[in-house]
Amino acid sequence: MKFYQTVAVLVALLIFAVPGRSPGAALDDLVAEALRVNPEIKASAARWEMFTQKARQAGSLDDPMLMVGIDSGLIRDPFEFRGDPATAKVIGISQMVPFFGKRALAREAATHEAAATRWEVEERKLELAAMVKETWYQLYLVDRSLTILDRSIANLDDLARFTEAMYGVGQIRQADVLRTQVERSKMEEMRLTLRQQRRSLEIGLNTLLARPTVTEVAVVGEVELTPVSVDTAMLERLAEEKRPLLRALAARIDKARTERVLADREFYPDFTLSFEYMQREPSMDDPGDDMYNASLSFNLPVQRERRHAMVAESEAAQRMAAEELNMTRNTIRQAIADLLAQLERDRRMAGLYREGILPQAGAALESALAAYRAGKGEFMQVLDSRMALFKVENDYYKAVAEHQMELARLEATVGAPLPVQ
Numbered sequence: 001m002k003f004y005q006t007v008a009v010l011v012a013l014l015i016f017a018v019p020g021r022s023p024g025a026a027l028d029d030l031v032a033e034a035l036r037v038n039p040e041i042k043a044s045a046a047r048w049e050m051f052t053q054k055a056r057q058a059g060s061l062d063d064p065m066l067m068v069g070i071d072s073g074l075i076r077d078p079f080e081f082r083g084d085p086a087t088a089k090v091i092g093i094s095q096m097v098p099f100f101g102k103r104a105l106a107r108e109a110a111t112h113e114a115a116a117t118r119w120e121v122e123e124r125k126l127e128l129a130a131m132v133k134e135t136w137y138q139l140y141l142v143d144r145s146l147t148i149l150d151r152s153i154a155n156l157d158d159l160a161r162f163t164e165a166m167y168g169v170g171q172i173r174q175a176d177v178l179r180t181q182v183e184r185s186k187m188e189e190m191r192l193t194l195r196q197q198r199r200s201l202e203i204g205l206n207t208l209l210a211r212p213t214v215t216e217v218a219v220v221g222e223v224e225l226t227p228v229s230v231d232t233a234m235l236e237r238l239a240e241e242k243r244p245l246l247r248a249l250a251a252r253i254d255k256a257r258t259e260r261v262l263a264d265r266e267f268y269p270d271f272t273l274s275f276e277y278m279q280r281e282p283s284m285d286d287p288g289d290d291m292y293n294a295s296l297s298f299n300l301p302v303q304r305e306r307r308h309a310m311v312a313e314s315e316a317a318q319r320m321a322a323e324e325l326n327m328t329r330n331t332i333r334q335a336i337a338d339l340l341a342q343l344e345r346d347r348r349m350a351g352l353y354r355e356g357i358l359p360q361a362g363a364a365l366e367s368a369l370a371a372y373r374a375g376k377g378e379f380m381q382v383l384d385s386r387m388a389l390f391k392v393e394n395d396y397y398k399a400v401a402e403h404q405m406e407l408a409r410l411e412a413t414v415g416a417p418l419p420v421q
Contacts, residue, residue: 059107085286092276243415
């Protein structure tokens with residue numbers, strides 16, 4: 001029993017010899033860079049600025065109208081202003097004024113739209129950060145798989161040399177030598193596939209960071225599981241407070257509610273104020289006193305069907321936004337519950353591999369090798385043990401990578417970093 005314990009410790013040291021460290025600062029720097037330079041984020045920010053400027057315009061008065069002209073001019077002498085006492089040079093100004101409250105409501109609706117756009121920018125930032133993290137942890141898994149594969153190929157090469165030597169003295173069959181070569185060729189094929197996957201992930205990460213696609217990404221170091229202490233109810237409350245998408249939808253509800261009030265105001269008329277000054281010249285016995293006109297006009301809101309349709313449209317928009325908010329809340333609750341279950345599964349799985357299966361698989365391989373070299377074991381048992389250890393090591397790193405990717409998705413779902421233990 002002491003032998004197996006010793007082997008288990010040696011295997012653990014082999015696998016975890018590199019001090020475990022979180023990608024921490026490196027990953028945070030990549031996320032910050034992506035948020036700073038990603039073109040889609042810049043476009044979203046520009047869209048927010050566009051709607052902010054629209055809100056500044058909304059509710060403004062139309063430009064006043066300036067009028068100049070000649071009143072009661074003579075056709076036979078158009079520019080003779082003394083020929084008739086009624087002839088006058090006129091200058092006037094008019095201004096359309098919406099019914100009380102319409103301007104403020106229009107500005108308020110546009111402000112709510114700008115607020116919704118702002119929260120959509122924050123939502124896109126969350127999605128981008130999650131994409132960078134997921135790509136990073138996928139790179140981590142590929143890098144760890146390549147490391148394991150390189151070590152396994154080196155071990156197979158040692159085993160191949162041993163089997164060839166044993167075959168040369170007639171102690172094993174040729175089939176054992178050929179089987180080793182076949183397994184090595186399969187691993188070479190796997191290495192080619194992993195290198196292609198890594199290149200694709202590099203291209204994806206560089207695209208998110210707006211870098212040239214040929215930029216090399218350094219090998220990702222060891223990653224430890226991030227311990228979190230959360231429950232469903234806590235995360236649902238956190239999402240309600242922090243998730244930008246919920247705030248964007250709430251702003252759209254406020255916009256629709258404001259537009260509903262504005263639609264009611266459309267049943268009231270808008271006004272136009274006008275003033276004209278008429279300058280007259282003396283003519284015959286008329287002293288040519290100057291005159292003015294002042295008037296107030298307004299439209300007649302008699303097109304009731306169109307205005308009732310505006311009210312119905314705003315009510316439908318309000319119901320739609322409210323149901324979209326409810327639907328999003330349901331989707332978030334479902335995602336939280338599902339991701340928490342996956343997170344717990346991968347945490348337990350990684351612990352099981354690290355504390356039990358990996359040492360056991362390593363001990364099994366060492367035992368099979370020792371028996372085979374002593375002439376008491378079968379070659380196939382050695383090869384199967386070697387492949388089993390390779391698979392178990394790869395499964396361990398897969399559980400770690402998936403745990404961290406699910407954590408990134410959960411943070412994006414909630415809208416904020418999760419409290420750690």
